[in-house]
Amino acid sequence: MFCRNQTARATVARGSALEMEIRRGKFRKSVFLDTSQDSDIQKKIDHEIRMRDGACKLLAACSQRDQALEAAKSLQTCSTRIMAYMSELQRMKEAQVMQKVTRRSSDAGPMDDRLPCKGKVAISDLRIPLMWKDTEYFKNKGELHRCAVFCLLQLGGEIFDTDMVIVDRTLTDICFDNTIVFNEASPGFELRVELYSCCSEDDYSAGSTPRKLASKLSSSLGRSAGKKLRAAMEPGPCSPVSNGGAAPLLLPVPSVAGPKYHLLAHTTVSLSHVQDSFRTHDLTISGNEECSYWLPLYGSMCCRLAAQPHCMTQQMMSGCLKVKQCGGDLQSWSNVYAVLKGTSLFCYHRQEDVEANIEPAFTIGINKETRIRASEKDPHSKVQNICISNQYGGEEVTHTLTTDSREDTHRWMEAFWQHFYDMSQWKQCCDDLMKIELPSPRKPAPVTPKQGSLYHEMAPLAAPSCEGLLLQDNAVSAEIRALLSSYYNDR
Template sequence: MFSRNHRSRVTVARGSALEMEFKRGRFRLSLFSDPPEDTELQRKLDHEIRMREGACKLLAACSQREQALEATKSLLVCNSRILSYMGELQRRKEAQVLEKTGRRPSDSGPPAERSPCRGRVCISDLRIPLMWKDTEYFKNKGDLHRWAVFLLLQLGEDIQDTDMVLVDRTLTDISFQNNLLFTEAGPDFELRLELYGACVEEEGALAGAPKRLATKLSSSLGRSSGRRVRASLESAGGSGSSPILLPTPAVGGPRYHLLAHTTLTLAAVQDGFRTHDLTLTSHEENPTWLPLYGSVCCRLVAQPLCMTQPTASGSLRVQETRVRAGELEQAAGRPFTLSISNQYGEDELRHTLQTESRGALQSWMEALWQLFFDMSQWKQCCDEIMKIETPAPRKPPQVLAKQGSLYHEMGK
């Protein structure tokens, strides 16, 4: 089987069209070697493929509900990343082919003179409010359903996810404690948030129904008759052929459904807590429906590189200004200077800086114009540096805490 890292000899048939192209010099070795950024993306793709295989094996071997939920979540995240990486690789390959043939992409016009700097985008303090009915939340009536939910976030080809959270009617909102950082963002970024959920009771109740049913029948029919009924139910449950029991799900493992989504852009960046609208994808008639209020609260901040890294470095001399009486003496050589003025309220402060040569002056002017352009693209993110906390390393998923309500205690 062919491997990317495997070295082997390639034989070209004599007189073939490929040999003629080599002789003419139309093919270069650079066409057969991937750029470093493509190699890194391919490495990420191979890693996610291996992770997906591991998640499939773990899901097949899961014996606990909590493990199945985590394995299914990992499988969904891996699939999303694989599709994202494959799409990005395809776009890069097409751009390379168009560049080699001297053509531009179909959507390209004249090349832009400047490109804005990249930056970091961090989202934290994610909360999604819930809207329960009065009878469910205040009067504690109705069936107690539970959902396992998590957020999937995508910016470009980078996809990240939050921890899984259990939700029931005792909660007023869904709170995610993760700080998610995207390090390669442009001012035109689009951060897509997707909320996925799986109804735990949908399959969890099925798993415990045979045992509870057998227990209730044995206690209501008496000792001798009850024992025989219970034994027949348990033996039939082991074979999986009893028509009395509820049918087992066709798919081994829980199913996550897309409950809501939204897209955040540069306009949503603010150094503070802010509320954004969600687009709901499920209705109350849907078995996987979760009573979402229709909004998400979060803190979305950005740090352009022009605010955290030096744009240019070198030697500049502040030119002194003196007022003297007398005739003006013509300078032997015209100094290479540039003026920078800052407005402080109604006052204006101007500095005149002198460089050593014309080339240095042009370099400084180019750096300043690039800085002005970056600030015009990142807008409010350049008013002041927004604080970004480095996300803590992700811990292995813990076993979901069991509910301590009377409902769940009676179901044991």
């Protein structure tokens, strides 16, 4: 009984501390607010922390400029993702707390729980024009200023990065060929595009050859294979300090020698900017000509921003109906299998025709101009009919639908109202289905001895000829190579 009371008091204490931690922006797991979504986001945070730790180690050990630039890019991307996931976790837990408070409130009125559907948002053909001086571009005079640049794109909790591009005065535009698709966007989305730049002319070599890196690792690992493995898997200087089963306490990223990316420009696009064509957007520029990472931006960004709401691409409702066109014989009802999708109600002879991709028998337009109402109850079946009216060439055409039961009629009416609500929220994205070119999966680079990555530089260290190195232990070297390999694969 004593232990049970102690547990209850501890639980209450944790609950009260949780609300304060949410307000202070701290992130710890809670027995009250632990959901599957929280767990998924926490796993993402833990994963990015491990990747950040690996990026720090790689950056400190890089011996080539290209390696250092890529490692610094990974470090910047991981840090941004961690902050985004933390903000998303805080938002979710605050919403859960407010939901509990609202549920307990006795005077809480009825709440409209209708939400718009999600959708895909894709950005492609990203171009950022440059404005070089005449003497630099045409006459090729002055110091050749070269920078490494890439973009981070964030929509909610999703963050993607583009490839890194080396820019100098021989280029008139910074071009990114990536097509980036966000799969869980809401109509109120805000897509932030950030351009990062780093001067690539300095020598970022840390003077660490693979042999020196092996010496560093060997000095930090224990003698036995078990200690070596545990030390290799323990969090490094960039990792959080673990506290039992609690969520990690994030520590600041330590200063690592090597290149550092700086925010050069940014902009935010939203639903109003979606257009099925190439369009220009204004950039907010940071820094000035005195900065080493500076590039003469024109002040704009060109891209194609497209969106596909789920109501335009997925079946929002389907089922058997009887359809009659107004003006025809009262007995000429057609039995169809109807599918509500996009701007049409597709009517098939049989359900099997949908799966076989057979053309529908006919379609009924469902768009922003369509009027739908429930007619009087049929005196024989006691079921309300659904009337759908559209304007075709100045003439109104009405289709009458009927179902087998009152419950089916209610479900169809609710589906239509939800569909109209989705269209009203996604606006121009529901006029026509916009095309999104899905990016092709990246092909893995062929494994060659001179690929330029730290992982491939370290691979020969496991050879028996590397006498005197602690990494010649096959078990430990295999674990270290696997750790580095997983980092490159996850990228």
